[in-house]
Amino acid sequence: MQHVYNELTEKSVGKVLIDEPFKKHTTIKIGGPADLFIRPKSIDSLKDALAILKKHDLPIRVIGRGSNLLTPDEGIRGAVIQFGKGLDHLEVLDDQIRVGGGYPLVRLAAMISRESLSGLEFAAGIPGSVGGAVFMNAGAHGSDISKILVKAHILFEDGTTEWLTNEQMQFDYRKSVLQDERKGYCIEAVFQLARGDKKAVLKEMKKHKEYRRETQPWDYPCAGSIFRNPLPNHAGQLVEELGLKGHRIGGAKISDMHGNFIVNEGDASYHDVIVLIELIKEQVKAEYQIEMMTEVEILS
Structure with a gap:
């Protein structure tokens, strides 16, 4: 593994660690060491890292903020790539935003609400990244990512990239096309929001955040909801x-x-x-x- 580490560091792809404890990067605080743990510093660095890992035929796992993950105590063989710093850019274009897959969803919702933009109030308190939220069509309070996504910039497992429209993402309840038919990772997303009353948006954000604090056990390490709701049941x-x-x-x-x-x-x-x-x-x-x-x- 040392030779792969050397190649990655020589290419300056970002932060690279050997035998990094996975429990440091999941909200439930469980998981053994990852052979390689990589946090790319940019989209180009991510592509470089993937090329090196594929050349050495290493298994690859991509994670965000680790809020919906359960990992074995024995650890993860191969490489783990975390979307975080370096993939957390944000551009506000009137009532649309273009945001990196590593941007924390909670921070994005809070920041956008202060800009009097409505549409992400449901995300208050969801402890994941934008990339993970798009991947699983995260949602709450009667709304979800599919309601606001215009298009997503996807990096596929073969190293190619493509912008997929909302329709092409084939969203369903906690599902997207990335989970089955076209396995890939969301490196950027464009969301369509709406100009609203700042006080009203902030009030709605606060209500959702307080609801989560009052009904969900975030005082302890956990991985969020364990099961999908078998609708109409919960x-x-x-x-x-x-x-x-x-x-x-x-x-x-x-x-x-x-x-x-x-x-x-x-x-x-x-x-x-x-x-x-x-x-x-x-x-x-x-x-x-x-x-x-x-x-x-x-x-x-």
Whole structure:
């Protein structure tokens, strides 16, 4: 791995680390070392890094702010690329914005609201990056990314790039074309917003942020919603009806506050969380004949 590290640093692609603990980069604070951990300093540097990694036939994982990830304690083989500094540019063009995939969604929503732009209020409190939000069509409070996206600049696994329109992204509930048919990563997005009353926009932002603080257990490390809502049902409600809130395996616990959250109370392992996930799946299936699908991305 050292020779690949040397190539990456010689190319000056950005920050490159060997055996970087993954738990430092996920909101649930679980995960062993990544063989290589790379934070590109620009889109061109990202392309250079991908070319080097592909030349050496290394497995590649791309992450944002680590808010919907569960990673094994044994670590991740190959390379992890994090979209962050260097891919967090922002340009405001009247009522449209062009923003890098590494830009934090919470910060973007707050900044845009101060500019009297409406459309991102739903994102108040969503702890992910723009790239991850586009990838999974993140949403809340009756809105989501598909409602505001004009187009997304996608870097595909073969190293090519293309702007995809909203229609081409094939958005659905917590889904986009990037997850299945055209695997790739959102490096930039253009959002269509609307000029609004600044006080009204800020008030709506505050309401959504307070709702999350009052109903979700962000006082503990967690990965956000574990399951997609099996509409018209809601995952948290099903868990609560089964009496599973508060159930614990090792250091992992189904939140007392919200049934669709699993929190790390200090020493939870990957295995602890997986066992809880499987327990919920089995009991929901047995009681309601509903197949639960995870929203959190489980790496292996």
